[in-house]
Amino acid sequence: MSIFKKSEERLQTAVIGDLRQMIASSKMPPHVQQIANKELELLSKTSPTTAEYTIGLNYIDYLVSLPWNKKTEDNLDLERAERILNERHHGLQKVKERILEHLAVKILRTNKKPRVLVVDDEEIARKNLEHILKKENYTVVTAANGVDALKKMEASDFDVVLTDIRMEKVNGIEVLEKAKNRYPDTKVIMITGYASVDSAIETIKRGAFHYIEKPFKVDSVKSVIKQAVEKKLSTVSTKGSVLCFAGPPGTGKTSLGKAIAEALGRKFARISLGGMKDEAEIRGHRRTYAGAMPGRIIEEIRRAGSANPVFMLDEIDKIGQDFRGDSASALLEVLDPEQNHSFIDHYLDVPFDLSSIMFIVTANIADNIQEALRDRMEVIDLSGYTEDEKTKISLQYLVPKQINEQGLSDWSPQFTVDAISKIIQEYTREAGIRNLERQIANICRKIATEHVHRKKNIQNIKVTPDQVEKYLGTRKYYREVADEENRIGVTTGLVWTETGGEIIFVEAAKMKGNKQLTLTGSLGNVMCESAHAALSYIRSNALLFNIPENFFENQDIHIHVPAGAIPKDGPSSGATIAIALISLLTGKPAKRDVAISGELTLSGRILPVGGLKEKILAARRAGVKVVVLPLKNKVDLENLSNDVKEGLDVHLVDRLEEIVDLVLINNSSLSEQKKPTSKGHSQNVAICNPSSYSCSSPKKTD
Numbered sequence: 001m002s003i004f005k006k007s008e009e010r011l012q013t014a015v016i017g018d019l020r021q022m023i024a025s026s027k028m029p030p031h032v033q034q035i036a037n038k039e040l041e042l043l044s045k046t047s048p049t050t051a052e053y054t055i056g057l058n059y060i061d062y063l064v065s066l067p068w069n070k071k072t073e074d075n076l077d078l079e080r081a082e083r084i085l086n087e088r089h090h091g092l093q094k095v096k097e098r099i100l101e102h103l104a105v106k107i108l109r110t111n112k113k114p115r116v117l118v119v120d121d122e123e124i125a126r127k128n129l130e131h132i133l134k135k136e137n138y139t140v141v142t143a144a145n146g147v148d149a150l151k152k153m154e155a156s157d158f159d160v161v162l163t164d165i166r167m168e169k170v171n172g173i174e175v176l177e178k179a180k181n182r183y184p185d186t187k188v189i190m191i192t193g194y195a196s197v198d199s200a201i202e203t204i205k206r207g208a209f210h211y212i213e214k215p216f217k218v219d220s221v222k223s224v225i226k227q228a229v230e231k232k233l234s235t236v237s238t239k240g241s242v243l244c245f246a247g248p249p250g251t252g253k254t255s256l257g258k259a260i261a262e263a264l265g266r267k268f269a270r271i272s273l274g275g276m277k278d279e280a281e282i283r284g285h286r287r288t289y290a291g292a293m294p295g296r297i298i299e300e301i302r303r304a305g306s307a308n309p310v311f312m313l314d315e316i317d318k319i320g321q322d323f324r325g326d327s328a329s330a331l332l333e334v335l336d337p338e339q340n341h342s343f344i345d346h347y348l349d350v351p352f353d354l355s356s357i358m359f360i361v362t363a364n365i366a367d368n369i370q371e372a373l374r375d376r377m378e379v380i381d382l383s384g385y386t387e388d389e390k391t392k393i394s395l396q397y398l399v400p401k402q403i404n405e406q407g408l409s410d411w412s413p414q415f416t417v418d419a420i421s422k423i424i425q426e427y428t429r430e431a432g433i434r435n436l437e438r439q440i441a442n443i444c445r446k447i448a449t450e451h452v453h454r455k456k457n458i459q460n461i462k463v464t465p466d467q468v469e470k471y472l473g474t475r476k477y478y479r480e481v482a483d484e485e486n487r488i489g490v491t492t493g494l495v496w497t498e499t500g501g502e503i504i505f506v507e508a509a510k511m512k513g514n515k516q517l518t519l520t521g522s523l524g525n526v527m528c529e530s531a532h533a534a535l536s537y538i539r540s541n542a543l544l545f546n547i548p549e550n551f552f553e554n555q556d557i558h559i560h561v562p563a564g565a566i567p568k569d570g571p572s573s574g575a576t577i578a579i580a581l582i583s584l585l586t587g588k589p590a591k592r593d594v595a596i597s598g599e600l601t602l603s604g605r606i607l608p609v610g611g612l613k614e615k616i617l618a619a620r621r622a623g624v625k626v627v628v629l630p631l632k633n634k635v636d637l638e639n640l641s642n643d644v645k646e647g648l649d650v651h652l653v654d655r656l657e658e659i660v661d662l663v664l665i666n667n668s669s670l671s672e673q674k675k676p677t678s679k680g681h682s683q684n685v686a687i688c689n690p691s692s693y694s695c696s697s698p699k700k701t702d
């Protein structure tokens, strides 16, 4: 044998030896350890030069690197949690309260003195166990037979049931089965005086947590019961409690998740489901594929180095459409406490217990989450911020954070309130504060460059509105409403999109033709239907609006909603479209600073809409003065805090006719050239007959 070959063999033996030791000390569950050892056995017989060797080596290496039993201990101090949430976030009172309630329930469940039911027909054994367990600070109840045990289980809740197998009438296996059916969270431990592998396997197969042989060793009884109690508490404390933060980008969802992790003293992991196209990204690839990898869930747990992190699954509402495989069932397996204690990643091929992870999911619009998943979530809505809130958050949190991150702590530039207002109004247009933070970071970077590159003294530099313009260039956004004139056939509407509220302008034009309705502007099907309903209502009630009854006889009508980037669907633009048509057909200009949101029925009634807060915030951002909303949204409106509605004149209406006077100007002062003409329609036009039309279907908005 050559020297080279010998040293190669020695190296391989050393690698196998190291791995064997790593498997032994990895604290993996016994069944996983068995598989790992089997793989190792195979590996020791495989030549290191083959591809199989590398695959096997990587696999075992991955198995031992997972935090199978490595958990951080929860810090269940609610006051500390409250302090951390407050320190990191301005406002969000209701959101914080709900998070704290959620944690309080978790703490109560975890701190409750565990209850154990001891079932044994032998009095001495019963008394013995009662004595041992009471000393361990458990609440212990005893039952002398199976019948008595079932009665006691019906009367109150137990974390652990410790039952003898052999008993008269109702035996331990029947107790186990009843418990599994009716109280699935309760852990059942079997005691047997006739311990044989068969009876033990049988009870474990039927769902027993463990079994103990008589005569039992006190320490092993204590240890098994402790494990059972821990297991029960970890499933119960996460059960039915997947928190879902729903709201537009930049409203603090991620940072709340991080704060919860910090408050609990847990690690934080996060993946975005948004761009995922394949189930394998969640569950991993089977090892038979070349270049197979574990899924993102297991990979992030490994990276976190803890089996109980706070795990954030971002954009759960974006998954599904073009996803290969069944996204709902893959995610249910992850999120459902009934299933996630034995999550199988295809690469690992052995179950991994996800039950002690605290999952938090985020979505832009909770309604877009698949129903089976949404049912298991506690949705907490986060909406956009008012300008005042944005200013406060900037001065208290974003500016200090960016000064620190951009290395300017020694110079502390001071941002004035006016400078922040200028950034908000002229350089951002968003519900949240993501871009605002980016612009503040931009300014800080420019100040840093001035110092380092141009040697400028930046001590106590003041960032004023002029400085903002100097650093960020000319303004990016204008108040769309305030800067434009009133026009015939153009109305202002409010829609609710994934990024928060937006204002839209509905334009209507008429031309000679033969009763065609053309709809353009990336409208979804529901919005197209709203347009048809609006036209039909006006046709059937033309005289009510002083419009000639036969106005549609020799004409075509075109409705266009510009801003192609905003996906538009949902019924809430019905009233806006109808008023644009009435404006067009009566020749009365529509007030641009009056924004409308309301669904229109064929009988002219205005139905309630969603996303009220987002829409009102969008109206204020755009410089709208008056908002017209459905009367049926009165309660929602009353529930909004005053600072959201401040400076807005809100009108609640029940019928379309009521909106006409609020929006249309009787005395037209528009010059002819400003009237809409039939020329210059955009391409990409969908021609619609009143009976048939085709529209695109963008994402759900309202």
Ligand code: ADP
Pocket (backbone or CB within 6 Å): 088, 089, 090, 091, 092, 248, 249, 250, 251, 252, 253, 254, 255, 256, 393, 397, 398, 432, 433, 434, 437
């Ligand atoms: P999301 O996850 O909703 O998109 P983030 O959590 O990433 O939003 O928030 C964007 C930025 O805004 C982060 O720096 C975050 O700390 C900050 N932020 C958001 N809301 C608040 C708030 N209420 N108080 C302080 N900072 C906030």
